[in-house]
Structure formats: C-alpha cells, structure tokens
Amino acid sequence: MSDPGADAVATATPRTGPRPGLYVHVPFCLRKCAYCDFASEAPPHPDRIRRYLACLDMELGRLPADFRPGTVFLGGGTPTSLNDEAFARLMDLVAPRAAGAAEWSCEANPRTVTAAKASRMRAAGVTRVSLGAQSFDPSTLSFLGRAHGADDAGDAVALLRDAGLDNVGIDLITAVPGRDADALALDIDRALALDPRHISAYTLSIEDGTPLAALVDLGTVKPVSDEQALAEYELVRSRLRDAGFVHYEISNFARPGSECRHNLLYWSGGEYVGCGPAAHSHRGGVRWGNVQTLEAWADVVSRGWTPVAFEERLTPEKRARETLVFSLRRLDGVDAAAFRAATGFDLDALCGPEIARLADQGLLERTATGVRLSGRALFISDAVFAELV
C-alpha cells in the first residue's frame, strides 16, 4: 500500500493561510438514526472501543512531532457515546495534539452528556461543543430514530454550562416529513432559548441504503416537497437573523465571532488531517480518505501501515475549481485576490463566461472584491457549482 498520507504530512511545507486542522472520527453511537449513512457502530461494545482507542493512539502517534493544528474537531458518530472512562481516555489521547489550537470542537448528543464527560472536556481544553439536538418535538425525534427525548438537549446544555463550557452549538434538521412549519418554528424557538453561539440547520437528505430510504421506496413516507423544504430553509434564515445570528455558510449560523473555524477550513480549500476510520485529509496537494470500517482501519493501523483507502492529486485547474465552488458555500463569497494567491488562477480567466451567465440568471452576485451566491441561489447551489466545477 502506498503511503501518501504520512509522506504528505511529513514533507509538506505549510502554505500561507491558516494552520491545518485535525479531525478525529469516533465511529460509535447509542443507536443508528433512521436517516444516517455515516460510518458508525451502534451500540458501542467495550471491546470495540478499546480496540479503537488503542489504534487511534497509534495513528495519532505517527503524526509528525511538529504537527500543530490550529483547529481540532472530534466528530462521528457520537464521541460522547463512549462511557465516562473511555471518553476520558479519548480526551487524554487528543489533548497533547490539541495543545495550542485556537479551537477544539467536540460533537455530543443529548442523553450521552454526563457531568464527568463535561468536566473532562473542559479540563482537556475543548473550546466548543456541538450538540445534535435536531428537534425538540417528540414525534419528530421518534420519526428520525433519535436516541433522546425532547428535554434531553436542555439537560445536556445545563451540564456543559455547569462544567464551564459556555460555547455550545446546536444542530437542527429541517424538511422532516410530517412536521409542519409551526412545529419547526417551535423547534427554532426552543433552540434559541438555550442561548447557543452557533446553529447548524441541515436539510434532511434521504440517502440510499438507510431505513428512511426504504420507507420512502415503500411509499410509507412521502418526502417533503422542494417548495416546503425551501420555505423551511427561509424560515430558519429569517428567524435566526432576527435573533442576531450571522448566516455565514449554506447550513451554518453563528453569533458574530463564533463561526466554526474548523469547518471553514473545509470550505476554503484549507489543509487538515483526519484520524480514525473513514476520516478524510487534505494536505500537500493530496486528498485522501481512510478505510471505512473500524475492523479494516484497526487492522491496518495496528500493523504500522497507513489506513488510506483512496487518494487523489488534482491538476492545478481542478484544484482551483474545487476551491472556488466550496468557497462559494460561504455567504461572503470568494475574494478574487485571495483566490489568486491560494490557487494561482485568476477568477475571470478560469471561468469568467460562466460567472457572467450565472450573474445574468441572478444566481451569482459580483461583490467589491469578488463573487458570491445570491440569496435565491443558496438552496440550488449545487446547480450553480456544477457549472463551475
């Protein structure tokens, strides 16, 4: 097996711009949600967790000694689905790598947050917690197959605050079949009542192979119409704007200054290294992805190899186009000068005619320094990106 990851990590000279990120994937959940096609196991088995932590130790240990990420993100899965003891071990493994990071996020789900885990996060240096509340409506939660009830999110936030973790973000899901606009408005209100600094509002997507997709195929569940999904998206936008949030990325809202820096790396063509099964990395001009399953990943890592399942090196033009379309996910758009500095391409030389046509159609807007999606293009942004990629 080739070893592009270690190679790239070891030899790449840091580029100008933000420091790279570190992503750690924790592939366990209390249970699998009906819509989820992420790499995770449910429920977590103690032996599997032990194996995971042992191999994660090895993988993190192989990062270059001078790899100092600017941001750290623990995602999953549900990191907090580990019991107190295993979670403490996870914190211990990541903390040395996170030293000096400006931001350390950890995903958590209601009902899995305990006082012990909260204080351990605080002690290890976690700076923000992203809580997967999704909804506060019992029937919506049960439809989605979530492992928590309507009040669990509030309890989790209280535990986190008690431990001194003030920077809490909340995830919500929109376009859930069977939930009307009033119920969504109520969900937004209950999320705001918890005083989060960050809100991610993701439109439910029906992924092949999930129980939800099977129900849709059977006709038992009727997906929300595009029109309703758009109306819900607009409802979220206006409510959160009124509440003082900045809409900074297609699905993300934050109090000014509380944007998730790690996620911004993904959108801006930044560098990051992922550890754990199914984690992705981008460094030194190479993108690679780890093997998907826990067994395969653990097997490869424990033999001392690099668990890379795929890698790709893009031509400069493809790379530039990729940076362009993912940067456009940010509402402030792409700065032409910064784009030229990062990719070596002039925006108009790369795709001036396409930009002009999309601007004519009212989907892109020229700004003083570059270009951005128009408000009406946000919810059909893939159609715009497909013209530019």
Add this chain to the structure above:
Amino acid sequence: MSADISLIRNFCIIAHIDHGKSTLADRMLELTGAIEARDMSAQVLDAMDLEKERGITIKAHPVSMRFKSRDGQVYQFNLIDTPGHVDFSYEVARSISACEGALLVVDATQGVEAQTVANTHLALDHNLEILPVLNKIDLPSSNVAEVSQQIEEILAIPMDDAFQVSAKTGAGVAELLEAIVHRVPAPKPGRVGWTRALVFDSTFDVFRGVMPYVRLMDGDLRAGQRIRMMSTDEEYEVKEVGQFAPKPFAVPSLGVGEVGYFVATIKHPKEVHIGDTVTRSDQLANEPLPGFRRVHPMVFCGLYPVNSSDFEKLKASLEKYNLNDSAIVFQAESSSALGFGFRCGFLGLLHMEIVQERLRREFDCDIIATYPGVVYRVHLTSGEVKEIDNPVFMPDVTQIAHIEEPMIRAHVICHNENIGDIMQLVMDKRGALEKTESIDTRRVMLTCHMPLNEIVVDFHDRLKSVSRGYASMDYELAEYQVADIVKMDILLSGEVVDAFSCLVHREKANARGRQMCKSLSEAIPRHQFVIPVQAAIGRNIIARETIRAFRKDVTAKCYGGDISRKRKLLERQKEGKKRMKQVGQVGIPQEAFIQVLKSDT
C-alpha cells in the same frame, strides 16, 4: 442455348405475411430437386435476418427450377418472389409484370387479409393467370369452405379449381407443380430484331458490382454484348448472364421468356432503376417496356447521430446501406438542436422503420429520428409549385396560395365488432370511409380515403390496439388533395426548436400542440428557471405548458471533510448536463425526441 419458350413457366406467389409463401417456395425447390432437403435452412428465399425475424420478404431473388411433368417434358419454372409490403408496391408491380401466372396463397386458418387483396388486384390488372391455393390444411383450425367463399366474394376468383396444400408437410404441392404446367401460360414469343429485358430487381455485390434481375421480353442477352439502359441511355458491356438455382450459376445466354441476372460494368446501384428496359446497342428497341417510373420517397424524417461526433460514421453507414437499397435518399442537413445529420426519404412507413432498425442493428448506429412527414405540394402566389418535405423549408404563409397533401386509399380488414372503433379512428385521422364489404359472417373490409400524413406516426399501432391485434391494413397512394396545412413550431423559453417543428392540418394543430407540449414538459428536466413550452402557428401561441423551476439542489453537509466525493458528484452533474442537447439555456435530453414521436393521440 436458350430454352424452348413453350417449356417456360414464370410465376410469383401472392400471400399475406405468415400465410406460408416462403415455406411453399422451399417445398417446391425441394420437390424439383433444386435444393436437397438436407441443405434446407428454413425459408431459403428470405436472406436477411430481419426478414426472417419479421416473416416478411423485403428483397428476394428469382429462382429457376427444372420440373419433369407427367407429359414427359422438362419445364423451366421461374419463381419470382415479390416483396410482401405495400411500401414496395412498385417493385411488386414490376415483379408481377415479369410473370404470366400467380399463386394466390391464403392461410386456410386465417382467411383473406388486406395485403392479399391489394396484390391480387395488381396481378389481375396485369392479366396474370391466378391459381388459388389454400395453405395449412393440415391444421385442425383450417376452414377450407369458409375461406374459399371469402376468396370468391372478395376477390371474385372462382374456387372450383383451387388447390389445397400443406406447405409444411408437402401435401398437395406435387399436384400444384403439375398444375402450373397446364394453367400458367407460356411466355409470348418476342419481337424479332429487338432485345428488351425488364429489370424487376437488383442486388449489389462488392466484387461484381450491380446484378440486375431481368425478364427477357424480346431477343436475348449473353456475355460480351453491349447493352443500353433505356431510362438513362447509359451503355455497359455484359460480363456474365445466369440464373439462380437458388445459388447463382452462369448460363451461356438468357433467351426470350427467361428470367435471370446479368453482370455488367455497373458500379453503383443508383445507375439501375427498377422497371427500366435493357436493350442491346446493336438491336436498339424503339420503345421501352410499359410501366416504368422513377420511384420517389413518400415519407421523410431527419436521422441524427445521438453523439454528434458520430456524424461520419452515420454517413458511411448510409452510403453502404444505400448499395443494397437504392430506394432511400439522404442529404446532409443541420439542425440547431441536433447538430449535423441527414434528411432521409423512404418509400413508406415500413421502409422507414426497416432502414432505422437495420442502421441500428447491422451498422451499430445510435440514431435519433425526427418527426416524420410527407411531401407537400406548395402552390405559391407566384404560380410556382414547390415540393416540401421538411418543415424548415416551408415558405412564409404570405407567399402561399394553397397547399396539397398526398392521400392514400387504405384497405382495413377487421372483425365486425371493431367497425365502430376503427371508423372513429379513421375519422380522427381526417379520413373518410368509401366502402364497406363483408368478407364473411365475422369480418368486413373497410376502404378508406385518408391523408398519408395522418398515418405516418401511430395509425398502425392504434389500429392494432383497438382491434386487439386482429385488424390488418394495407394502402395504396392516391391523389394529392388541397388541405389546410400549417407549420407548427415548438418554442422552449421563447426560442423555436427546429427539430420539433412539423406540418399539420389546422384542425389537428391544437390537439397535436397540446400533446407535444405536454410530453416535452414531462421529458425535459427542471432547470433553475421556469421554462415555458409553447406550440405556435406563426406568432399565434396555441398551446402552453410550464416546466417549473427546481427549488432545491443543495448539499446540506459535507461529512468529515469528504470534499472529493462531493466534487465528483458535482462533476457528474456537469457531465450529465453536457450530454443533453443545449438549445439556448435549455438542456433537452435524448428521450425528449423519442417521447415526442409517441405523443400523438
């Protein structure tokens, strides 16, 4: 040595599809020893796969047999096979005029069908001696008495001396051969001092060039002679003359009354015209044989490669195909929607279908066919008359005095209980019923006068559907008739898409326009903007549908930094868009062109 004219019998077989023509021919070849039973692949005469599959003869060659009669003489039998479909009716007529007799084969389990009627009339017009033959008498479902009565009543052919055979088992076939000797007249002696041979078919061989099939009416043909084609005045040198038994074999000469082929220095099939007269340069005939006319395509459509880069391949395929079917015409054209392709003309519907099918199957061409149309005669106010087969070239309405369209006379045979539905269908297609005749207690034959334009797309399918497959139809071209024909355009986002333009009768325009808009609005995917789909006559919008804009096309979340997967999905989305035909801002998928053809109601 040419044969004794009194010992020659030239005949053809008239039969409906599946009534057993080819099987009977096979049995005759076997009984006369022209072919050994063990060498028989079923139905020797039908050479092409497509013919075998559909059970129809598109093109076949004449076969010569030696038959020893009970009178002790050995006769030369020439069986001239005729194409089985109306699209080739001119070729059928030429083949018939090369014969003195015809076997009228009717399936005793099925009875008389429309096609049989048309071809029998042709044979009677040419004064052929007709021998009625009831086939498939071995089957328990055969009904000899009733079918005999049908033949007498519908075709006015006396059945006193009809033959009952089973081509499958061979029963009755020997008797039939004997009867051919006595009932089919020998050829008439030709004019002394002239040579005239009727070209009734031809084939193409890469090594030998064109091989015309001929019937000698006067004089003789042999290798070394210089001959002249009377319609073109082109001269050639004969290299070989021969007959088929059923494989070609050279003979020293073809004499008067005989049937065979010749090879000359003819390079391209376009130089040979069916129905033309071959004469000798040293014995020039003063006048050609009667009945020659150049055949003109009646149905036209555009053929375009699905992939624009396959234009050269389609061109080469059409040229190669043309060598074995000189009846098609094609000319390069371009469409703003479909790029470069060909305007193709066909003898009729079946011909069009067969050509498209063979291009796809034998030449591996992926093609889109545009809406088919017919040839209109457009009378301009200036007095000039233009023949228009492509809506794109229709003159401006202000220059048009009136338009004439080609009519057909259709014979439909159906069960009594379907008469109402079929008459309704005929009226929907702007047709008129001319005559109704009972065939037997269960079936009737309807004779209708209809515009050719109305049957080019789905008449046949609908006929089969309302009759649950039982009705059969045949047609012959009738005269041109004044009609209120208009050009209908289809507009997408206000732009005319030329590939969808068609010529329709004003009364049918609204319905056709609505239907086309509806099927296009279903076949074209949503874009990020609203697309009006309109049908228009001139500036007058007669139908409209709207393709709503899509409202949602967004990736909510890129999980775990997996940018690569998302980028690939976007790239695929971009590729999918590229594969569509772009007309202005609108992407039209290939299926839309096919859907429109199915849209007629």
